Amino acid sequence: MNIAQPNISQIENRPDALISTLNQYIEALGGKLEIHAKFPDGQDIEISQFAIVK
Template sequence: MTPERRAKNETRVQLALLHLTFLEQLKSLGYTDEDLEKELSTFESAFSDLDNAEDIQLSALSRYIHALGGSLKLVANFPDQEIVLAQFE
C-alpha cells in the first residue's frame, strides 16, 4: 500500500471513530434510535463524499464535521507560532 493510500485510510478510520464517539454521546443524552438513524444517514452521505474522492477536499471534510456538530479549523503550526489559515462555519 502506498504511503498516500495508508494516510487516506488512517484519516477515514479517525473520522469513523469520531462519528462513533458522537453517536455514543447522543445516546447518553437520551436521543432515540430514530434520531441516531438520522445522524447515521447524514454521516453515510458525508462519508461517501470523502470515500469517493481521490484526495479529501476541505469542503467535504468540513461538511462531514459540521454534520457531526463540530467545526473545522485549518491551522499551520510552526516552531514559534500557530497561524489559523481558515475557519469553516
C-alpha cells in the same frame, strides 16, 4: 449530510479530501473545521482563506 452510508465510508477512507467536503462532514457531526499552521518556534497561525461563508 443527506448522503448514503457507502459515500460516508468513502469520505472516511480517502487519503485526501476536499476541504469543503471535510467541512460538511465535521459540521454534520456537530463540529467546526479550523485549519492552523504550527511552526517549530511556537507560532500558531490560523489559515482563514478556506473559511466557509454561509
